[in-house]
Amino acid sequence: MDLRIGDYGHLFIILSFFTSLLTAYGYWEASSDKGIIQNNSWLVFSRIAFTIHAISVFGIVISLFSIIYTHRYEYHYAWSHSSNHLPVYYMISCFWEGQEGSFLLWIFWHVILGGILILVNKKWEAPVMAVFMAVQAFLASMIIGVVIPYLNIKIGSSPFILMKEAMPDLPVFSIRPDFIAEDGNGLNPLLQNYWMVIHPPTLFLGFASTIVPFVYCMAGLWKGWTKEWVRPALPWALFSAMVLGTGIIMGAYWAYETLNFGGYWNWDPVENAVYVPWLILIASIHLMISYKNSGTALRAAVIMVTLSFLLILYATFLTRSGILGNASVHSFTDLGLSGQLLIYLLTFTGMAILLIAISWKNIPTDEKESSVYSREFWIFVGVAVLSLSAFQVLSDTSIPVYNALAKVIGITLSLAPPANPQVHYSYWQIGFAIGIAILSGMGQFFWWKKIDKKQLWDALYIPLILALLLTALIILVGAFDEYAGEKIEWYIKVAYIMLVAASIFSVLSNIMIFTKVVRNNYRLTGGAIAHMGVALMFIGILFSSGYSKIVSLNNSGLLYNRDFSEDVNRDNLLLFRNTPEKMKDLQLIYKGQRIEAKGYNGYVNKDWVFPTADPYKVILRKDLKDKNVLVFKRGDTLETNPENTFYEVSYVKVSGDTFTLYPRIQQNPRMGNVVSPDIKHFIGRDLYSHLSAIPLAPDERDWSPTETHTIHKGDTMFINDYVAIFKHLDVVNAVPGVELGKNDFAVVAHLLLLGPDGQAYPIHPNLVILADQNASGSIPEMNEELGVKVSLDRVIPETNEFVFSVNTCQKDYIIIKAIEKPGINLLWVGTGLTLLGLGMAMFRRYREFIAMRNKGQEIA
Amino acid sequence: MKRSYIFLLIIIAIAVGVIISTTGDASQYVDFAQANQMAANGDNDMVHVVGKLPKSSMGDIEGMNYNPGVDPNYFEFSLIDIKNHAEKVVYFQPKPQDFEKAEQIVIVGHIKNDVFVADKILMKCPSKYEDKEVKI
Numbered sequence: 001m002d003l004r005i006g007d008y009g010h011l012f013i014i015l016s017f018f019t020s021l022l023t024a025y026g027y028w029e030a031s032s033d034k035g036i037i038q039n040n041s042w043l044v045f046s047r048i049a050f051t052i053h054a055i056s057v058f059g060i061v062i063s064l065f066s067i068i069y070t071h072r073y074e075y076h077y078a079w080s081h082s083s084n085h086l087p088v089y090y091m092i093s094c095f096w097e098g099q100e101g102s103f104l105l106w107i108f109w110h111v112i113l114g115g116i117l118i119l120v121n122k123k124w125e126a127p128v129m130a131v132f133m134a135v136q137a138f139l140a141s142m143i144i145g146v147v148i149p150y151l152n153i154k155i156g157s158s159p160f161i162l163m164k165e166a167m168p169d170l171p172v173f174s175i176r177p178d179f180i181a182e183d184g185n186g187l188n189p190l191l192q193n194y195w196m197v198i199h200p201p202t203l204f205l206g207f208a209s210t211i212v213p214f215v216y217c218m219a220g221l222w223k224g225w226t227k228e229w230v231r232p233a234l235p236w237a238l239f240s241a242m243v244l245g246t247g248i249i250m251g252a253y254w255a256y257e258t259l260n261f262g263g264y265w266n267w268d269p270v271e272n273a274v275y276v277p278w279l280i281l282i283a284s285i286h287l288m289i290s291y292k293n294s295g296t297a298l299r300a301a302v303i304m305v306t307l308s309f310l311l312i313l314y315a316t317f318l319t320r321s322g323i324l325g326n327a328s329v330h331s332f333t334d335l336g337l338s339g340q341l342l343i344y345l346l347t348f349t350g351m352a353i354l355l356i357a358i359s360w361k362n363i364p365t366d367e368k369e370s371s372v373y374s375r376e377f378w379i380f381v382g383v384a385v386l387s388l389s390a391f392q393v394l395s396d397t398s399i400p401v402y403n404a405l406a407k408v409i410g411i412t413l414s415l416a417p418p419a420n421p422q423v424h425y426s427y428w429q430i431g432f433a434i435g436i437a438i439l440s441g442m443g444q445f446f447w448w449k450k451i452d453k454k455q456l457w458d459a460l461y462i463p464l465i466l467a468l469l470l471t472a473l474i475i476l477v478g479a480f481d482e483y484a485g486e487k488i489e490w491y492i493k494v495a496y497i498m499l500v501a502a503s504i505f506s507v508l509s510n511i512m513i514f515t516k517v518v519r520n521n522y523r524l525t526g527g528a529i530a531h532m533g534v535a536l537m538f539i540g541i542l543f544s545s546g547y548s549k550i551v552s553l554n555n556s557g558l559l560y561n562r563d564f565s566e567d568v569n570r571d572n573l574l575l576f577r578n579t580p581e582k583m584k585d586l587q588l589i590y591k592g593q594r595i596e597a598k599g600y601n602g603y604v605n606k607d608w609v610f611p612t613a614d615p616y617k618v619i620l621r622k623d624l625k626d627k628n629v630l631v632f633k634r635g636d637t638l639e640t641n642p643e644n645t646f647y648e649v650s651y652v653k654v655s656g657d658t659f660t661l662y663p664r665i666q667q668n669p670r671m672g673n674v675v676s677p678d679i680k681h682f683i684g685r686d687l688y689s690h691l692s693a694i695p696l697a698p699d700e701r702d703w704s705p706t707e708t709h710t711i712h713k714g715d716t717m718f719i720n721d722y723v724a725i726f727k728h729l730d731v732v733n734a735v736p737g738v739e740l741g742k743n744d745f746a747v748v749a750h751l752l753l754l755g756p757d758g759q760a761y762p763i764h765p766n767l768v769i770l771a772d773q774n775a776s777g778s779i780p781e782m783n784e785e786l787g788v789k790v791s792l793d794r795v796i797p798e799t800n801e802f803v804f805s806v807n808t809c810q811k812d813y814i815i816i817k818a819i820e821k822p823g824i825n826l827l828w829v830g831t832g833l834t835l836l837g838l839g840m841a842m843f844r845r846y847r848e849f850i851a852m853r854n855k856g857q858e859i860a
Numbered sequence: 861m862k863r864s865y866i867f868l869l870i871i872i873a874i875a876v877g878v879i880i881s882t883t884g885d886a887s888q889y890v891d892f893a894q895a896n897q898m899a900a901n902g903d904n905d906m907v908h909v910v911g912k913l914p915k916s917s918m919g920d921i922e923g924m925n926y927n928p929g930v931d932p933n934y935f936e937f938s939l940i941d942i943k944n945h946a947e948k949v950v951y952f953q954p955k956p957q958d959f960e961k962a963e964q965i966v967i968v969g970h971i972k973n974d975v976f977v978a979d980k981i982l983m984k985c986p987s988k989y990e991d992k993e994v995k996i
Contacts, residue, residue, distance in 0.1 A: 372863075380867075381867075384867070384871050388871065388874050388875065388878070391875060391878055392878045392881075395878050395879060395882045396882050396885075396886075399882070399886055414888055414889040414890070415883075415886045415887075415888065415889075416886065416887040416888055416889050416907075416908040416968075417886070417887065418885040418886060418887060419887040419905075419906030419907070419908075419968050419969075419979065419980075420906065420979075424881070424885045427881075428878065428881070570931075570933045570952070571933065571953065572932050572933050572953065572954050573932070574928055574929070574932040665957075672957065672958040672961060673957040673958055674957075675957060692932070692953065692954040693928060693932065693954035693955055693957070810929065813928065813929070815928055815932045815954045
């Protein structure tokens with residue numbers, strides 16, 4: 001075993017940890033008041049140290065990737081997160097499946113961000129990077145993986161540990177110490193999705209970038225530049241909000257497309273933990289802008305910028321310490337780092353509080369109270385609403401923390417998350433959303449520092465009246481009406497109507513602002529665009545979630561247990577194969593199971609292929625055509641992914657239009673089954689459907705006891721409700737998937753099964769005769785649709801009789817759930833506008849910073 | 861009173877409301893005895909119960925009943941809580957995938973008509989995220 005690559009990797013980790021400490025120390029010295037010459041030499045020292053740090057981080061990344069890429073299963077990380085059949089683009093996902101790799105990703109982004117900071121802002125370089133690299137040292141310590149001798153304390157968890165070190169108790173190591181697994185454990189099937197290749201890096205870039213406004217703020221307080229930090233920090237705060245927002249929404253879209261909880265947001269603690277700092281970041285951006293425009297709210301800005309970073313650390317603690325336990329699906333497994341994570345969180349919380357407390361008096365403040373007709377007042381109200389909204393989410397997400405804290409002081413608390421999170425969170429968040437929509441609609445009109453009542457009314461009355469008229473129209477159209485089965489309380493309906501009215505108002509007034517501003521300078525329209533986007537998101541979320549309809553209601557009238565019939569929705573529909581079922585204005589037909597084949601555009605009917613000993617290869621039984629062009633011939637070997645089975649379901653509309661969906665089940669032998677929906681997108685709505693259940697695998701089913709029939713050619717036999725006619729037989733010299741010798745041959749029996757309604761199903765069991773070995777073997781054929789398995793056991797030449805054995809089971813079926821989501825496209829359009837607006841604002845503020853920097857007025 | 865104080869008071873009032881709703885809407889981890897007690901007191905709050913599936917000496921799961929051909933939205937099973945008390949559970953959804961393989965099950969719901977009506981089933985599958993088995 002050549003273990004050099006892991007040794008290099010570990011060396012790089014240790015190097016990156018110590019260079020981050022050195023860089024932090026060097027920059028700390030460089031920012032002291034010891035004179036320009038000494039400072040400059042420390043600057044040179046720190047830049048060299050940072051460069052070595054950056055090189056070692058790249059070294060770690062390259063070492064880890066090469067271990068995964070070359071399937072070095074003697075390393076635990078490669079074994080637990082990848083496997084031989086994993087495509088290269090998913091190997092990248094292996095990086096962030098494990099805790100160590102995702103820390104590495106975070107460290108990597110820090111290197112990039114730190115490099116940019118050094119390059120663009122020389123004036124602030126030393127104090128900013130001193131704080132920055134102190135944070136980096138904490139992160140690097142998370143993957144250092146050393147045990148302090150004597151104390152027996154483990155620091156960090158290295159991605160380069162060997163299987164032997166990770167699982168020393170594995171019995172095989174006592175027999176074969178040099179054992180290397182042949183295949184890895186594989187990537188979690190949930191992560192085998194293109195979104196999972198781009199969502200985590202985006203999210204982590206967002207995560208990582210929250211540090212930049214924080215370090216500017218801290219450096220500013222430390223060096224006494226208590227107000228100058230805002231200008232360089234603002235474009236970064238906007239960048240961070242944009243990237244973090246993109247990461248969050250990508251995760252939501254991934255969940256919508258891949259998971260089967262029926263939506264894009266589940267109020268899962270991990271989602272919440274990232275959403276809360278984002279809200280606070282948005283609030284702090286508003287405060288920073290308020291300060292830049294009128295010199296108010298600087299103290300609040302300091303607090304909120306700090307809080308957004310500390311909440312990122314808190315989110316890290318929640319998701320990685322194992323404290324969430326049962327409360328979340330996607331928290332990482334506990335690596336025993338909770339103590340270290342807690343120290344990380346508390347160190348920076350303590351440092352930040354101390355620094356703010358010391359410099360509190362030096363932060364300029366505007367003593368006079370702002371008028372109700374001033375922009376600043378309303379920005380402050382908006383910030384309060386955003387903060388309360390964040391506080392509400394945080395308060396519930398921290399429930400596992402309350403239990404843990406109570407345990408520390410000796411009280412047993414067994415609080416669980418709210419049983420119905422959608423209802424619980426929505427009650428509060430709809431209220432906050434109404435507030436945000438109204439404020440974002442009117443806040444933009446306070447363009448000047450002060451306007452009076454009349455000016456305000458002149459600006460507002462057009463969008464206000466239009467919004468009310470449009471809302472009235474939407475009410476009349478019946479968009480707020482409840483639908484069969486689900487009752488919406490009147491007060492909820494009122495809240496819904498208020499939210500829609502407020503959002504339309506915000507969209508309209510921001511359109512007005514936009515048209516006014518764009519004429520002068522399109523660069524200044526970021527705010528209007530972002531606010532318009534947020535309002536559209538509100539409308540999209542309200543309709544797609546509040547009015548999502550389950551359309552697969554079971555109307556068969558068959559109920560297993562009538563005790564509870566009054567309070568239960570029968571959400572799922574059973575479809576037997578090729579038996580149409582009615583669903584709302586649609587007719588559903590389940591057509592059968594499909595698989596993918598490499599080199600074929602589309603899905604292949606699973607009944608048309610034979611399995612082989614290699615699960616990744618199947619043999620075709622029929623010619624495969626694509627638009628009448630032959631792609632594969634009968635007998636060809638196809639490459640497939642055995643984990644994925646798609647279930648073809650046709651949706652036939654009354655009007656005759658048909659569309660087909662292919663919901664998927666991923667069967668991963670080690671990680672279980674994963675159900676993914678298929679979604680049909682219309683302009684006004686999505687039709688989302690996923691499987692709720694499928695029959696067990698053929699060998700796990702309850703098959704009927706074997707029945708044998710001894711018949712002649714032309715005879716019939718009965719199989720359940722079917723009549724099977726033994727039409728004729730063939731003798732062939734080739735059977736796909738079986739190697740036949742020169743004298744061997746196979747007998748193929750052609751049977752036709754006739755159903756009660758006259759449908760006919762051919763079925764052809766084979767009997768292979770190995771003449772030289774005087775042996776025979778039957779290849780049974782199963783018809784999944786009917787749940788019938790027939791095999792030709794033997795031929796009795798004396799009487800010309802044939803012996804068939806027959807087993808039956810439940811007919812093939814799927815259970816499907818289909819949900820309609822109206823207005824969901826508004827959510828995606830709104831998201832796009834919000835992110836675009838943030839991006840435009842970022843560029844605008846960055847240009848301001850560059851202009852002042854080039855004038856040499858960074859600190860003035 | 862200055863406007864900023866009124867403003868502050870409103871914020872504090874809302875924050876207090878949030879805290880009250882967190883404690884009020886938070887569910888509880890209980891055992892079946894407590895769940896039954898709650899139902900007897902007319903308390904319909906949803907609770908979390910952690911348990912395991914009863915298995916015969918052969919390793920088969922006992923008390924499980926799902927017949928999709930009759931009613932795909934009716935699943936019945938029995939769960940043993942941490943105090944070794946078994947209770948019948950009904951779930952008006954199809955049987956979850958890999959239900960049999962779950963090592964630990966958390967049900968969210970309440971007792972009604974002497975059975976536990978589950979609104980949600982959370983499964984902890986030992987193999988799902990970390991598999992200790994190495995293929996040789």
